[in-house]
Amino acid sequence: MIARLAQPKLRKLLQQFPAVALLGPRQVGKTTLAHSLADELGQQALYLDLELPSDRAKLTDAELYLSQHAERLVILDEIHRLPGIFETLRSLIDQRRRKGKRNCHFLLLGSASIDLLQQSAETLAGRIAYEELTPFSVSEVAEAGIGSADQLWVRGGFPDSFLAANDQDSFTWRSAFIQTYLERDVPALGPRIPAETLRRYWQMLAHNQGQMLNAAQIASGLGVSGHTVARYLDIMVDLLLVRRLQPWATNAKKRLVRTPKVYVRDTGLLHALLGIRDQEELLGHPVVGASWEGMLIENILHTLPATARPTFYRTSVGAEIDLVIEFSAKERWAIEVKRSLGNPAPSKGFYIGCEDIRATRQIVLYPGEERFRLDSTTEVMSLPWLLREIGT
Structure with a gap:
């Protein structure tokens, strides 16, 4: 198993809250x-997969069954299959x-959905914490010593896609994943939207x-209203498949x-949606710069x-900064993403933007490995360097 960055966070939350929800696609x-x-807890843990009728049947009288396992960590997978259980969990x-x-008793696993989050937040207010598990990150892949950052970029971070035997197998898996998500998983989580739409x-x-987001253009292309486009975006963001950067x-x-x-x-799903199968096709595609920027921002x-x-x-x-990170009222980083080794210098608009927001640090991310100053105010570095800076 590849060590996940979320694992120590999850352990800490399990010590602090009686219920923890682990969310992710x-x-x-x-x-x-x-x-x-x-496995770490051994007999102190109980795992139930709520997609299995046999495990759901055990919770016909959830209060009685769970009371019998009061000293164990109960893991409830696919929690959206039994949304009515939250009131019972609160009572227990x-x-x-x-x-x-006060030790933790419940770990809830599920794909994020609006109804699930709202119901759990309302019913278990003050009793539950949330942690998101994302696809593999650059740090996780580097720590495990498998693959490369370029492989992660092309294939994305879903384990079955990233670890596939070759690019074609990875592309096939992602294409099937998209189809299954649209036809089975999205309807199972609530929204009733035609898969093709x-x-x-x-x-x-x-x-x-x-x-x-150009909602009017998308609405025209789909033949729906702007309100419907906004609702679709809410669904994709809620399912942790799309990022809306404010x-x-x-x-x-x-x-x-x-x-x-x-x-x-x-980015693996991005490339599958666009029919991009490998790095050669990606490098010749108009989306290449935006794809690389998206991967860095997600990490x-x-x-x-x-x-x-x-x-x-x-x-x-025209003044523009790709990413602004406000750590506090007095600490504000401005980050520009450049996919160029030879000339990573940002545009004049970046410097204007930095003055406007009063950035305390100005950073250019590029695909090289060295770290150097571009001028008296601006540093150039790779993504791993920046991640280490954030972590310290």
């Missing part, structure tokens, strides 16, 4: 991670709290990777862009502390 490795934790947690027992919408987002919006003196930028979060956001606020900055006259 299908096939991202949630069950594998849960089994790893269960409160009973044990009254007895002075949602596929076309997802492909439109892929063609516009890293660009500001614009910086605190400088009232500038004419700032107010529309979010949108990224397909996993950065996955590493940020929960209190950091990521945005992008753009004005109507």
Whole structure:
């Protein structure tokens, strides 16, 4: 098993909260991670897969069954299959709290869905914490010593895709994953949307990777209303398949862009949606720059502390910063992504933007391995260097 960055975070949350929800897209490795934790605990853990009728049957009288395993960590996989269980969990947690027992009892696994998050947050308020498991990151792949950053970029980070025997097998897996998600998994989580309509919408987002959302254009292409386009985006964001990066919006003196930028979060899925099978095809495709930018941004956001606020900055006259990270009111990093080894210098608009937001650090990310100063205010470094900076 490849060590996941979420694992130590998950252990810590399990010590602090009586219930923890591990969320992430299908096939991202949630069950594998849960089994790893269960193996560490041995007989102190109980795993139930709620997609199995036999395991769901055990919870016909959930209060009675779970009370019999009060001293164990109960792992409930595919929790969306039994959403009504949250009230029972609240009752059991409160009973044990009254007895002075505060150790964690429930680990809930599921693909994020609006109804699931809302119901769990309302019913288990103050009793539950959330942790997201993403596809493999650059740091996880490097630590495991398998593959390369380029392989991760092309294939994406879903384990079965990244670890496939070759690029063709990886592409085949991702294509099947997309089809299954649209036809089975999305309807199972609640939304009733024709699979072909949602596929076309997802492909439109892929063609516009890293660009500001043009809802009117997409609505026209799909033959639906702007409201429907917004609802589709909410669904894709909620399922952790699409990233909606909000614009910086605190400088009232500038004419700032107010529309979010949108990224397909996993570059492997992005490339499958666009029919890109390998790195050669990717390097010749117009999406190459936006794809690389999206991969770097996802890796950065996955590493940020929960209190950091990521945005992008753009004005109507062209000042632009790819990523702004506000760690506090006094610490603000401006990050420009350049896929060029020979000339990583940012545009004039980047420097203007840095002045506008009063950036405390100015960083250019590039695909090289060296780290150097471009000028008195701007550093050039690779993604691993930046991730180490964030982690210290």
